Amino acid sequence: MVVNYSNVCFLLIFVNLVCSINDERIIQGTNNNLGESLQFLREFDREASNMCTRVTTAQWKYATNMTDYNKRRMIEQQTLSEKLERISWRKAITFAWSALPDPQARRQLKLLIIQGRASLNDDKYNEIYHLIAEMKDIYNNIKICPFKGFNNYCDMRLDPDIIRTMAHSRNYDELQYIWSEWRKKTAPTKNKFMRYVQLANQAATAMGFRDAGEQMQAPYEDENFIENLSDVFYKIEPLYKELHAYVRRKLSLRYGFERIRVDGPIPAHLLGNLWAQNWKSIIDLVQPFQTTQNFDVTSEMLRQGYTPLRMFQLAEEFFTSMGLKSMPPEFWINSMLEKPTNRQVQCTSSAWDFCNKVDYRIKQCTQVTMDDLISIHHEMAHVEYYLQYADQPYIFRDGANPAFHEALSDAIALSVRNPIHLHRIGLFNNNTDLYETNMNFLLMMALEKVAYIPFAYLVDQWRYKVFSDGVKNMNSLWWSLRLQYQGIIPPVPRSDSDFDPASKYHIISDQNYMKYFIAQVLQFQIYEALCTAANHQGQLHTCDIYRSREAGRLLSDVLKMGSSVHWRDVIRTLTNGKTDKLSADALLNYFQPLELWLKVQNRDEPIVGWNTNNEDTALFQSWKNCSNCLGNNSILVTFILALIFLNFYRI
Ligand code: X8Z
Ligand code: ZN
Secondary structure (H helix, E strand, O other): OOOOOOOHHHHHOOOEOOOOOOHHHOOEOOEOOHHHHHHHHHHHHHHHHHHHHHHHHHHHHHHOOOOHHHHHHHHHHHHHHHHHHHHHHHHHOOEOHHHOOOHHHHHHHHHHHOOOOOOOOHHHHHHHHHHHHHHHHHHHOOOEOOOOOOOOOOOEOHHHHHHHHHHHOOOHHHHHHHHHHHHHHHHHHHHHHHHHHHHHHHHHHHHOOOOHHHHHHHHHOOOOHHHHHHHHHHHHHHHHHHHHHHHHHHHHHHHOOOOOOOOOOEEHHHOOOOOOOOOHHHHHHHOOOOOOOOOOOHHHHHHOOOOHHHHHHHHHHHHHHOOOOOOOHHHHHHOEOOOOOOOOOOOOOEEEEOOOOOOEEEEOOOOOOHHHHHHHHHHHHHHHHHHHOOOOOHHHOOOOOOOHHHHHHHHHHHHHHOHHHHHHOOOOOOOOOHHHHHHHHHHHHHHHHOOHHHHHHHHHHHHHHHHHHOOOOHHHHHHHHHHHHHOEEOOOOOOOOOOHHHHOHHHHOOOOOHHHHHHHHHHHHHHHHHHHHOOOOOOHHHOOOOOOHHHHHHHHHHHHOOOOOOHHHHHHHHOOOOOOOOOOHHHHHHHHHHHHHHHHHOOOOOOOOOOOOHHHHHOOOHHHHOOOHHHHOHHHHHHHHHHHHHHHOOO
């Protein structure tokens, strides 16, 4: 039985906060009775699984039929689930969990305790989740007017209109207009965000963390988290700089050298994406070799009469060919594989675990395209992970750390989208020069994967700093990081009354982002390990693990563990004992042929990287562009006033 405490402050009087680094610093109580803790965990497992099934069912109903009634039902279930979360958390922290002799019980309690914000009192708990919901509402309801001269309806939404325009327009002014308008509309979340920071910090410190940034890092269970990630980032940075220099030259040729300096940062609106995080849409401006060869097999799929169902069956066969689990009957009965015509649905692709070991689904508005074929494999890999760890306790039915799910799904997609695999399944005919095909392919992959690395790295750097240092100068901090890591600048001057981080959904919706950086690196590590198991010979980017029982066995061993063990143990199993660390080596190995090619292309560039001048930084440091001199530079102001005073009195 779990006990319902109405006020956590009452409880905190009775628990210890032991203040040494690591687990002992996190909140815990004095109850060291192993039997009681196991009893609690058994009950929690049952109640949490049932609750998860109910909430997920309500969420599914709303996502696949967006009526007001379904929304109300979903909110009701979510409220009940939050209540259970708080009750369970309050019970869990009464145990002296870090001293329990059973390592699995210790780990379950730890993972239960470090998540969420149940340490807040009821008012503040409700307030923070209300704030997040309000920020999401603002974001989700934004509409902007189109660029002058098209139509007068101000009905451009993020998805698909704004995303499409940023990807396909090559009109400098139109891109700048859309880029700025989006940020004008997301900035009003700023005050709510500042209060959210305050409350998130209160929740975290009440749990024993330094601040909410440290709490966000806790699920990675790495004392040297920041240093280790920094090592990984700086190993990849030279490759990113080669890509940046190459793309910058092509953009200068397209938009003019007066707009893009040959040695400078790139204006953020020209990279085919609203956040400059994924550059794949500008492939037409940068493709190394003009060939008729097209990696997009969409037309071939259409020619062969593919349907959404056949695409899902093909994906399932990828997994079963490796000896992995097939999708259960419930999957085929309950999934939403196509967009229904009779009701409104949320079309973002997603994989669902209903927490009852029976019901697993995918929701996708599938079109017969190559992108959707890859996406189906990606989502089905999530389901494969769910199926493999189904026998773990509820708390361990998750990725080994928050990055593992995405990394695994992307690793599978790396195999599926390579031309060798597409050739094997009869969708691609490799008939042009191999070297040119390879470079075109690798550059396309780099625009998606390498270009993304610094962005994925900096988002949470920014957030950790805001949580630790406060909410002053949030916008200039954002742009300092964008310039430092990505080598990009805003196309128009920014000030601290702007709030550009809010242009990214994950920030205002309180979602961890470092997992995407880690996943981006880890996916290559997983892919390389599976390729080694499959006895792949040759360059890494040509590896296909399809039909490899050995790779399937290894994958199954890894996925089965869920989060029951530390992710380092999972990496050790994956790499057959070679390492237990996150490593950039596999990613660098994959792109090595491209890096050599880029170095040759960039040999005459004035700099591989970017020189930053005062004009660049003045775009976002308000004391430099002087839109806010008095507010931000009190030393300078005092000095000027002193001069006036001295002059006045002729001292
Ligand atoms: O948020 C997502 C997915 C859901 S996991 C739509 N992604 C990140 C982003 O959009 O910034 C996928 C790529 C990175
Ligand atoms: Zn995913």
